[in-house]
Amino acid sequence: MMFAAATAALCVAMLLALLRACLGPTVYDRVLAVNSFGTKTVLMIAVLGFLAGRPDFMDIALLYALINFVGTIAVLKFFRYGDMARPGGRPAAKGGD
Amino acid sequence: MEALLDIVSGVLLAAGSFFIIFGAHGLVRLPDMFARMHGAGVTDTLGAGLFIAGLMIQGGFTLVTAKLFLILVFFFFASPTSSYALANAALSQGEKPWTWNSEDSNGDKDGTSSKT
Numbered sequence: 001m002m003f004a005a006a007t008a009a010l011c012v013a014m015l016l017a018l019l020r021a022c023l024g025p026t027v028y029d030r031v032l033a034v035n036s037f038g039t040k041t042v043l044m045i046a047v048l049g050f051l052a053g054r055p056d057f058m059d060i061a062l063l064y065a066l067i068n069f070v071g072t073i074a075v076l077k078f079f080r081y082g083d084m085a086r087p088g089g090r091p092a093a094k095g096g097d
Numbered sequence: 098m099e100a101l102l103d104i105v106s107g108v109l110l111a112a113g114s115f116f117i118i119f120g121a122h123g124l125v126r127l128p129d130m131f132a133r134m135h136g137a138g139v140t141d142t143l144g145a146g147l148f149i150a151g152l153m154i155q156g157g158f159t160l161v162t163a164k165l166f167l168i169l170v171f172f173f174f175a176s177p178t179s180s181y182a183l184a185n186a187a188l189s190q191g192e193k194p195w196t197w198n199s200e201d202s203n204g205d206k207d208g209t210s211s212k213t
Binding site: 002003005006009010012013014016017019020024026028029031032033035036039040042043046047049050055058059061062065066068069072073076079080 | 121178
């Protein structure tokens with residue numbers, strides 16, 4: 001019962017984050033909303049493991065947290081430099097060797 | 098003892114849900130991206146922290162609790178890092194923070210996204 005209520009609260013919050021991802025005016029709003037959505041997804045997977053009586057889901061939640069972070073950084077790098085193959089650092093430095 | 102643990106974990110889960118919902122509400126209602134990062138930060142730290150603490154009490158001294166603790170530790174490092182990367186990218190692309198004076202020029206409906 002307690003876990004079902006927590007899942008419902010997470011669903012409401014995920015809907016709000018999805019709303020911001022749909023109508024965010026800039027691309028950074030969308031990245032922020034998707035990042036927040038991913039955080040809530042991790043919590044949702046964790047609580048669903050308890051709700052279904054299968055706590056093995058915690059591995060998936062941990063993996064999803066890692067992928068969410070890497071994905072956010074990758075999308076930001078893509079929108080900043082225009083391609084993924086450029087080394088980081090200052091935008092003025094021309095990439096490549 | 099069991100009932101006491103259930104009550105404590107229920108209170109923690111309810112508090113976490115409260116902060117998660119209000120963080121998401123801030124994500125929708127606040128005026129610009131830098132202010133919205135504040136709402137997302139509430140979700141990432143207090144919301145996720147209390148929520149996972151409630152789940153950890155339910156898990157007891159098992160491997161599940163250890164994995165939940167790892168998730169929590171990862172959030173504590175990843176959330177500030179991605180927030181910093183996001184704000185840095187937005188600032189370097191010329192996104193202006195919202196102020197009371199810039200209500201008409203830099204509000205919700207500026208067209209800076211077309212630059213990327």
